[in-house]
Amino acid sequence: MQAALSQFVEDAKQVTVGESIRTQHGRDMGYYTPESPDVVVFAHSKEEVSRILKFANEERIPVIPCGVLTSLEGHVIPINGGISLDLTHMNQVLEVRPRDFLVRVQPGVTRTQLNRALKPYGLQFPLDPGADATLGGMAATNASGTTAVRYGVMRSQVLDLEVVLANGSTIHTGGLSVKSSAGYNLTGLFIGSEGTLGVITELVLRVYAIPESTVAARAIFPGLSEASDAAYNIMNSGISMGRIELVDEYTIDAVNRAKGTSYTTQPTLFLEFHGSEAAVQADVAVTKEVCEEAGAADFVFETQEDARNLLWDARHDAALAVIQTAPQKKMKVTDVCVPLSELPQAIRAARETIDAYGIYGAILGHVGDGNYHVIFMVNPEDAEEMRVAEEVNHRIVQYALERGGTCTGEHGVGIGKIPYLAQEHEDTLPWMKSIKQMFDPNGILNPGKLFTQQE
Amino acid sequence: MQAALSQFVEDAKQVTVGESIRTQHGRDMGYYTPESPDVVVFAHSKEEVSRILKFANEERIPVIPCGVLTSLEGHVIPINGGISLDLTHMNQVLEVRPRDFLVRVQPGVTRTQLNRALKPYGLQFPLDPGADATLGGMAATNASGTTAVRYGVMRSQVLDLEVVLANGSTIHTGGLSVKSSAGYNLTGLFIGSEGTLGVITELVLRVYAIPESTVAARAIFPGLSEASDAAYNIMNSGISMGRIELVDEYTIDAVNRAKGTSYTTQPTLFLEFHGSEAAVQADVAVTKEVCEEAGAADFVFETQEDARNLLWDARHDAALAVIQTAPQKKMKVTDVCVPLSELPQAIRAARETIDAYGIYGAILGHVGDGNYHVIFMVNPEDAEEMRVAEEVNHRIVQYALERGGTCTGEHGVGIGKIPYLAQEHEDTLPWMKSIKQMFDPNGILNPGKLFTQQE
Known part of the structure; x- marks a missing residue:
């Protein structure tokens, strides 16, 4: 071969x-x-x-x-x-169209690479799933992350895809205008298809002006309940948050150990505000008030870029910090999303489940979207540890599905969520399989992902 | 039968x-x-x-x-x-979930009906295509309108659809969480499918807090060039506009005649700002400056709801006003969308084309999205008038397509855009037809729309 x-x-x-x-x-x-x-x-x-x-x-x-x-x-x-x-060698930023707020990139360009190319234009591509992923990969899983609460998910950023299909033919799914009602939305279909329908070889993405003002803040709470209530109340106040992230005390502890910091080991909201100077000042004031009403013990904010970055590094590297708590193990992470009002109770329930099983699990999440993660460190060779982690994951997924939520807010289905996709979308699954069959009749594209292998 | x-x-x-x-x-x-x-x-x-x-x-x-x-x-x-x-008798607002910023509605609910139901909760469904359309119809064409520049198009609002398929089976395409990476995006596929893939019988929609502060403004320009340049510069300033609408002097004249108003018959930008008091004040100040730099002769703004509504009525009823200029005729309206930077030149070119053909055509548009319309009043019995209108439309569509734009920004394909869909999406059209064939093998659903009739 x-x-x-x-x-x-x-x-x-x-x-x-x-x-x-x-x-x-x-x-x-x-x-x-x-x-x-x-x-x-x-x-x-x-x-x-x-x-x-x-x-x-x-x-x-x-x-x-x-x-x-x-x-x-x-x-x-x-x-x-x-x-x-x-596709990592296909990593050219092919065209920046600053006056159209668009870029055209190859799939192997990573988000930090794109942001370096955009900075001279005063522009940014704000989506940040944590890892320095490629934009092709982010499109393939409909990734999102901390800024989705403000800018939307990957599916909202892509105006056009060039896709090579299983038979070797190449299609363009969209165009350069920010909206269109011309026919079936194939761009949205390929986004999140996880390499099972075609190979993305080029993307046209929306980009955004770097906001005039950005302020980062950290609000520390006595407990997870108070923190998640505050998150919900902030969203309910109508403020258009740049980021709103909940990190529990286990995660803070991991960050302190990994980075030598000394953050108070209590549940914390990491917040970011984007906009004009005046708007941001007003938003920070309202948020501080909401946090204090919900019982925040401390509310710290930073306007300078360096200090902001330092503050956000803690959140950004949280998963890596948790990994470092058990370097000999592998990460398993849940990824559910519930309707916003369900969030405080859902996070309490997740903590109770973790504790009931007596394992270590750190909770963090994109709480403005109702999306939260539990990170476990597991040894895949340890059958009992795997069984327990699997069971906790199962309970958290069921909790979300019972409330109209989803089994995956942003990580995608891959291998791990196959049974849950079938449960969540029981009535559309046969149609998804027909679409797969249509684009990839021989089943060569990433077989065994999304669905169990087709015989 | x-x-x-x-x-x-x-x-x-x-x-x-x-x-x-x-x-x-x-x-x-x-x-x-x-x-x-x-x-x-x-x-x-x-x-x-x-x-x-x-x-x-x-x-x-x-x-x-x-x-x-x-x-x-x-x-x-x-x-x-x-x-x-x-489906207009299926017009129940089934459920308002204010704490989730969601509603569940039947397809025959109109947008004003929904907004009446939402107002007691301090919520709104902001999309406004002009007509008091049903939400099922708006989903079927991926409608948008004046507020899409802020809130996105219909496809960004729908979290779940209940759809009855050609064979009589019923599916749910989504869920209640604001984001999901669970499988192929069927919600997005049915939105904009114009009744050709299934019949929407229920929708779950995102709704939004009514902004703390709303200010409407009108900026009057000596010419179309100055107005469209100003529109582009406002978008480029990074302000998150609530609405930004260009209306030319022909449209203003029609409005004055229809409504007895006395607006200056010059190209005008209708603007709306949404947000906190402080943010809106800052945005209005910047926008006024940008408009004046671009040559605005006048800049009027209104903060009170009644005055705001009066100001917006002029824009909102513009198409109806143009219709009243020729009550015995029918409306024909172009609907293209170009990349943002192309907009000023595209609008100048549209005016030149209209004038070169010596017909009456009023230009207006959602210029924050690069989406603009020319309204002609035509007598469908008058072959020559129809030929000329068709030719002007053809030139405007070609202009947009040559620049990576779309043949329809928001009205959809229907019968009228069939050849242009085929041109714009030449390489995906066979796949669209395969999807149609898959969901509707007997071709009973709205046949002859989107594509020429399948033999």
Whole structure:
């Protein structure tokens, strides 16, 4: 297969069967059992992607498109071997159109790379899922993160995708205007399709002016109940928050240990306000009042960029800090989203469940969207530890689904959420499978993700 | 057929073949040739919709779902006869969840009806396409209008749809959480599908706090160039506008004649600012400065609700005012959207084209989104007038498509934009047709819309 694939790329070195590269492409940031691909191809152009897919489609070889492998639900694991199609070398910012608030990028561009390219224009791409993910990967999972409360999710940012389909043909799904009612929304269909319908080879994204003023704040609460009530009350006050993140005392403790900081180890809201100077000042004042009413013991805010970044680093690196609490283990993280009013009770219930099972679990979340995570550190070899973590996860997912929530707010389905997708969307699942069948009749594109393998 | 259909509804009176009702259901607000349905059925429940679709599917009878018939591209015209499935009796606001910023409604609820139900909660559904359309119809065309620049289009508001499919089965496409990465985005696929994939029988929509402060303003410019430049500069200043609407001197003149007002007959920007008191004050000040720099002769603003509404009535009723300039004629309206930076030149080009053809055309538009309309009054019986209007429309659409824009920003494809959809999405059109074939294999749902009739 290596020889065959080498014909389709510029340089045979783009095709590798080397052990270390294959091993690296056999895992993501989650805890799922690694499986190496048979071969890794580093694509350099959509033409190469097209030739590789055409070949793989004819030969019925699985193709797993991937970026920097930061997914959490096993999306990029080649569970049936095949080709890991690595798109990280396709990492050009092709065009910045500052006057249209648009950029055109290749899928391997990461969000921090894009922001470096945008900064000279006073522009930003605000979505931040935590990891320095590629924009192709973020589109593939409909990623979001801390700023989605203000700017929306990945699906709201993408105006056009260039996609290579399983048969090797290339389509453009959208255009350059910010809205359109022209036909079925294929852009939105490919976003969140996790590499199962096609390979994204180019994206047109909305970008935004860097706000005139940004203020970061931290509000510390005696308990999780007070913090989550405050989060809900802030959202209910009508303030358009830039970010609003809840971090529990376990996470703060992990951050302090990882970074040598000395944050009060109590549930904390990390907040960010974006807008004009006047608007931000007004918003901070209202928020401080709401937090104090809800019982905040302290409310600290920072206007200078360095101090702001320092404050946000704590939140931003929280997952990494939790990982460092147990370096020999793997991260397992829940990712549910509930209607906003359910959030305070949902977070209390999650803590009770974790404690009832007697395990370590840190809670944090994008509480302005009703999206929260529990991070467990698990040893995948320890069957009992895995069983308990799985059961806690199961209970948290069921809790969300019973309230009209979703089994995944932003991480996607991958391998880990397959049964829950089937539960959440029982009546549309057959249609999703028909769409899959339509675009990928031979089932070569990231097989075994989203759905159980089609026989 | 009347007798057969009567079995499927509670009361046989819901099924009518009366001439006047059929005639009424044979047209929309556009200029397309009316065609009466064979029968009109007023559905009262999803169960009735399901039984009717199952029957129609077995008997291969066209079904045209419709609301208050305010579409502009012939969407609701039964070009092959069949059943007009009128959903306006399904007009219950089923549930207001103020603490979740959600409502659950039936498809026949209109936007003003919904806003009346929301007002006691301090909430609003801000989307406003002009007509008092039904929410089902707005979802079916991915409608937007004046506030989309702030809140996004219909596709951004809908969290869940209940849809009855051609075979009579019912699906739910989403859930109650504001974001989800669980599988393929069927909600987004049904929105904008114009009744060709299924019949929407329930919607869950996001709703928003009524802003603390709203200020409306009007900026009057010596010419269209100055007005559209100012619009672009306002958007570029980073202000989050509530509304930003350009209305040309022809439209102002029509408004003055229709409403007895005496607005200066010059190109005018109608503006609205939403937010906290402090933020709005700051935004108004910046906008006034930008307008004056661009050559605004006058800048008037209103903070009181009555005065604001009076000011906005002029913009809101502009299309109706233009219609009143030629009551014996029908309205034809272009609806393109271009990348933002292209807008000033695009509007100048549209005016030049209209003038070169020597016809009457009023320009107005949602200029914060790059979306603009030209309204012509035409006599569909006058072949020469129709030819000229068609040609001007054609040139305006080509202008937009050549710049990466879209042939329809918000009205949808219907009958009128079929060739342009094929041009704009040449490479995805076969896939759109496959999706249609998948959900509606017998082609009973609104046949002849979006695509030319499938043989």
